[in-house]
Amino acid sequence: MLVPAMVLGGIAAVAAVALGIAARIFHVEEDPRFKGVADLLPGANCGGCGFAGCTACAEAIVRGQAEVNACVIGQTDTARQVAAFLGMEMVDNEPQIACPDCRGGIRATRKYDYAGFDDCRAAMQLFHGPTVCDHGCLGLGTCIRACQFGAIRMGDEGLPVFDPLRCVGCGSCVRACPKGIISIISETTKILHWNRYSECLAPCRQKCPAQVNVPKYIEHIRKGEFAQALMTVRESNPLPLSTGRVCPEPCSLACRRQIEDEPVAINYLKRFVADWEMAQDTRLHIPVAPDTGKRIAVIGGGPAGLSAAYYLRRLGHAVAIFEKMPALGGMLRYGIPEYRLPKRILDWEIQGILDLGIQATCNVELGKHFSIDFLRAEGFDAIFMAVGAWLDKGLGLDEDGLEGVAPGIKFLETYHHQKEITVTGKVAVIGGGNTAIDCARTSLRSGAEKVTIVYRRSRDEMPANPAEIIAAEEEGIEFRFLSAPSRILSEDNRVTGLEVLRMELGEPDPSGRRRPVPVAGSEEIVPCDLIIEAVGQEPDLEFLKSEGMPKLPLTRWNTIDAKEETLQTDVPFIFTGGDCFTGPGLMVEAIGAGRYAARSIHYYVTDGVIPPIEHRQTDLIPASLFDSISGVEEKPKVHEPIVSLEDRLGTFKEVEGTIDEEDAVYEATRCLHCGTYCYDHDLEEARQQAEQDRLQEST
Amino acid sequence: MDLIILAVGAIFVQNILLAQYLGNCPFCGVSKKTGTAVGMGVAVIFVATLASIFTWLAYYRLLVPRGLEYLQTLVFILIIAALVQLVEIFLKKQSRTLYDALGIYLPLITTNCAVMGIALLNIKHGFGFVDMVVYSAASAAGFALAIILFAGVRERLFLAPVPKAMRGTAVALVTAGIMSLAFMGFAGMGK
Ligand SMILES: Cc1cc2nc3c(=O)[nH]c(=O)nc-3n(C[C@H](O)[C@H](O)[C@H](O)COP(=O)(O)OP(=O)(O)OC[C@H]3O[C@@H](n4cnc5c(N)ncnc54)[C@H](O)[C@@H]3O)c2cc1C
Numbered sequence: 001m002l003v004p005a006m007v008l009g010g011i012a013a014v015a016a017v018a019l020g021i022a023a024r025i026f027h028v029e030e031d032p033r034f035k036g037v038a039d040l041l042p043g044a045n046c047g048g049c050g051f052a053g054c055t056a057c058a059e060a061i062v063r064g065q066a067e068v069n070a071c072v073i074g075q076t077d078t079a080r081q082v083a084a085f086l087g088m089e090m091v092d093n094e095p096q097i098a099c100p101d102c103r104g105g106i107r108a109t110r111k112y113d114y115a116g117f118d119d120c121r122a123a124m125q126l127f128h129g130p131t132v133c134d135h136g137c138l139g140l141g142t143c144i145r146a147c148q149f150g151a152i153r154m155g156d157e158g159l160p161v162f163d164p165l166r167c168v169g170c171g172s173c174v175r176a177c178p179k180g181i182i183s184i185i186s187e188t189t190k191i192l193h194w195n196r197y198s199e200c201l202a203p204c205r206q207k208c209p210a211q212v213n214v215p216k217y218i219e220h221i222r223k224g225e226f227a228q229a230l231m232t233v234r235e236s237n238p239l240p241l242s243t244g245r246v247c248p249e250p251c252s253l254a255c256r257r258q259i260e261d262e263p264v265a266i267n268y269l270k271r272f273v274a275d276w277e278m279a280q281d282t283r284l285h286i287p288v289a290p291d292t293g294k295r296i297a298v299i300g301g302g303p304a305g306l307s308a309a310y311y312l313r314r315l316g317h318a319v320a321i322f323e324k325m326p327a328l329g330g331m332l333r334y335g336i337p338e339y340r341l342p343k344r345i346l347d348w349e350i351q352g353i354l355d356l357g358i359q360a361t362c363n364v365e366l367g368k369h370f371s372i373d374f375l376r377a378e379g380f381d382a383i384f385m386a387v388g389a390w391l392d393k394g395l396g397l398d399e400d401g402l403e404g405v406a407p408g409i410k411f412l413e414t415y416h417h418q419k420e421i422t423v424t425g426k427v428a429v430i431g432g433g434n435t436a437i438d439c440a441r442t443s444l445r446s447g448a449e450k451v452t453i454v455y456r457r458s459r460d461e462m463p464a465n466p467a468e469i470i471a472a473e474e475e476g477i478e479f480r481f482l483s484a485p486s487r488i489l490s491e492d493n494r495v496t497g498l499e500v501l502r503m504e505l506g507e508p509d510p511s512g513r514r515r516p517v518p519v520a521g522s523e524e525i526v527p528c529d530l531i532i533e534a535v536g537q538e539p540d541l542e543f544l545k546s547e548g549m550p551k552l553p554l555t556r557w558n559t560i561d562a563k564e565e566t567l568q569t570d571v572p573f574i575f576t577g578g579d580c581f582t583g584p585g586l587m588v589e590a591i592g593a594g595r596y597a598a599r600s601i602h603y604y605v606t607d608g609v610i611p612p613i614e615h616r617q618t619d620l621i622p623a624s625l626f627d628s629i630s631g632v633e634e635k636p637k638v639h640e641p642i643v644s645l646e647d648r649l650g651t652f653k654e655v656e657g658t659i660d661e662e663d664a665v666y667e668a669t670r671c672l673h674c675g676t677y678c679y680d681h682d683l684e685e686a687r688q689q690a691e692q693d694r695l696q697e698s699t
Numbered sequence: 700m701d702l703i704i705l706a707v708g709a710i711f712v713q714n715i716l717l718a719q720y721l722g723n724c725p726f727c728g729v730s731k732k733t734g735t736a737v738g739m740g741v742a743v744i745f746v747a748t749l750a751s752i753f754t755w756l757a758y759y760r761l762l763v764p765r766g767l768e769y770l771q772t773l774v775f776i777l778i779i780a781a782l783v784q785l786v787e788i789f790l791k792k793q794s795r796t797l798y799d800a801l802g803i804y805l806p807l808i809t810t811n812c813a814v815m816g817i818a819l820l821n822i823k824h825g826f827g828f829v830d831m832v833v834y835s836a837a838s839a840a841g842f843a844l845a846i847i848l849f850a851g852v853r854e855r856l857f858l859a860p861v862p863k864a865m866r867g868t869a870v871a872l873v874t875a876g877i878m879s880l881a882f883m884g885f886a887g888m889g890k
Contacts, residue, residue, distance in 0.1 A: 019784055022789065
């Protein structure tokens with residue numbers, strides 16, 4: 001009995017001693033923080049972080065191979081504790097969540113074709129997915145089973161629906177999806193994204209100069225998710241209240257709905273969600289990336305400057321705006337009149353942007369109060385110059401010194417400053433752009449007897465927003481098309497009339513508009529007491545001549561020159577965009593330029609090089625412009641409420657109103673979801689063919 | 700020649716998993732992905748060979764001279780457990796890469812019946828030292844082969860429309876049974 005006990009005990013003792021010695025000899029200095037961090041993790045060993053268990057995850061965190069928030073279960077609390085343990089401070093990171101990029105369409109209903117398969121990957125292996133579209137969702141719900149957090153469910157349309165509140169951005173669904181439709185998207189990637197030819201894009205999204213994801217926000221509106229709709233707009237347009245009022249909607253020109261009836265009222269919808277937020281009087285939270293420690297100066301607080309500032313701030317940079325006027329907004333404030341864009345609304349919108357932590361200094365002019373050298377000395381890493389185009393072009397008709405001649409922008413600006421100026425007598429406005437119409441309608445509201453717009457070409461060639469022209473006509477403004485001013489008549493240095501020549505339209509010029517040619521001997525007199533010249537603007541770049549300015553090359557149109565692909569000027573740290581780069585344009589173009597420049601500046605200050613956008617989409621993709629649609633019912637477009645004529649004249653009340661919720665949801669149903677939804681012509685044809693065959697058989 | 704026959708027999712005919720039904724828990728637990736199955740397989744080959752050598756020595760040098768053969772099970776458990784721990788400590792210090800590759804499987808093997816089984820079978824068959832080493836390594840290789848094949852099947856199975864009641868371990872066991880039947884086809888080879 002003794003021997004076996006001794007043998008067993010002996011072996012055990014030897015093993016214990018050997019282990020003890022080995023542990024000593026082969027002791028590996030292990031960072032005590034491994035254990036510390038591992039203790040803080042939940043210990044579920046779920047593998048969601050991508051490491052083999054919690055211990056491995058802890059090691060990776062300590063080594064810096066993983067972020068403190070690597071644990072997908074623990075979420076913020078755990079991350080905070082881990083960060084505190086490691087002596088780091090945790091700043092609120094921007095959320096990363098999974099986003100599906102497909103709405104299925106006919107594909108979704110075909111899921112039952114897969115002879116009993118219930119896994120997308122199996123379907124993919126056997127049939128390579130459906131034959132209709134190479135992109136689409138297979139709808140078998142593999143992502144739903146892959147999600148460990150119950151954030152995905154199957155929606156009514158047979159497509160997965162993601163719950164952003166539950167999604168932790170672990171990426172299991174992305175790995176499970178064989179079609180590569182789901183992606184983990186952070187706010188940063190969205191801001192830095194620009195359309196590519198390789199993407200499946202709706203025509204409106206291609207046409208919009210700011211590349212707003214129109215179908216996506218319309219879809220949110222349709223589902224009543226107004227907050228998400230607005231946040232979608234804000235991914236590429238920080239001024240939805242203002243654009244919602246004054247944008248001439250280039251997007252709607254591409255809208256496929258017009259094949260059947262009228263384009264979707266995209267801008268009414270944008271205005272609706274923007275107004276919805278303001279009516280709640282609580283601002284939606286806008287996520288901002290952690291501070292990068294880079295400082296950017298923005299010169300000019302117009303739409304381009306505000307847009308760049310907004311996106312740069314959201315990318316985590318410190319931004320300071322310098323504005324020469326007493327308030328921010330640029331042309332939105334000093335050009336566009338109150339009856340189109342109430343300044344109370346503009347103020348609210350701009351405040352929301354500044355609330356992100358953007359510093360703004362007004363009443364400081366570049367070239368007068370500060371210089372570029374000063375900004376560099378102050379430690380700004382890059383400068384965005386968006387000074388707009390404020391200089392009125394003249395007509396060259398000896399108008400200098402005459403009383404009763406006003407340049408358009410000056411007129412509007414003065415009007416803005418001293419609200420009480422009244423206009424008397426007859427007014428002639430020369431020009432056909434938004435500035436001309438705004439001058440005309442402003443004059444009419446402040447007491448003019450009669451207002452005439454004199455324009456060289458015909459109505460079709462007018463660059464002003466079509467809606468503006470209609471409103472001006474309704475208000476009784478007279479239009480003299482095909483008339484060019486040739487002489488100003490005056491008495492005692494006071495204007496008494498304008499001599500105009502009749503024009504004929506000749507050959508198209510390079511801009512595609514037909515060139516007007518004067519008809520000899522067709523002079524006529526338009527009697528008037530005030531002539532407003534609104535025949536074009538250019539940037540006021542006098543400041544470039546002052547001290548402390550680098551040499552910035554200009555174009556032959558007297559705009560700042562820069563590389564089109566990056567908006568970077570010849571001085572590497574100076575970027576530009578908006579009206580001072582393109583010449584007078586649209587607000588939404590300025591907004592797009594602001595985000596585009598923000599992308600370039602972001603890469604410039606972080607990486608030093610600005611990567612080109614491969615296959616950058618600039619023209620409309622022909623394949624996306626299908627010219628027929630099947631199975632779409634006609635549905636009339638909604639109309640904005642409009643203030644009656646009596647109420648309009650003599651006041652500066654806002655003319656157009658916002659559509660109500662019911663109309664907005666209805667209008668959203670008119671969207672055809674181009675680009676995210678398949679209109680399968682073959683299927684439709686096959687169906688019709690089968691129908692016909694059946695009919696023939698029965699006869 | 701004899702050694703080759705011994706090895707082939709151990710790998711195919713008397714496959715430790717599919718013919719002797721030993722080591723079923725890692726067979727079901729670690730066989731969901733081919734990658735992990737390979738890791739497990741290699742770890743088992745390594746540990747089983749090493750453990751067999753030590754247990755064989757302990758049996759013939761320690762137990763047989765004292766007539767204590769009946770203690771073999773207890774002693775073997777002790778030796779294998781201590782050995783695996785030792786190997787783990789050693790690898791962690793000496794070969795970090797090997798540790799990272801096999802490390803997480805070692806604790807799983809501490810109580811693995813395949814390893815224990817091989818050690819006991821060595822004694823039962825009365826092998827000499829060389830035969831013992833070959834037999835152990837080959838048996839463990841058989842284990843690796845079976846678990847890797849099985850993981851391949853299971854990866855496919857995961858995608859297949861399995862009736863709800865059969866999903867997971869249930870269908871895995873059925874599959875294991877069928878694989879075992881297939882391996883019985885090798886039985887004729889030994890004779
Ligand atoms: C009357 C009028 C009506 C319009 N109507 C429409 C419309 O209906 N729809 C539409 O889409 N677009 C419209 N536009 C065009 C649109 O307003 C402009 O395209 C847009 O504002 C351009 O934005 P921006 O930021 O480039 O320039 P701006 O808006 O001109 O802003 C430039 C800013 O830079 C500041 N600045 C200039 N020089 C300096 C300096 N040296 N130092 C510091 N700051 C400086 C200016 O004060 C200004 O705030 C209209 C324009 C006008 C003039």
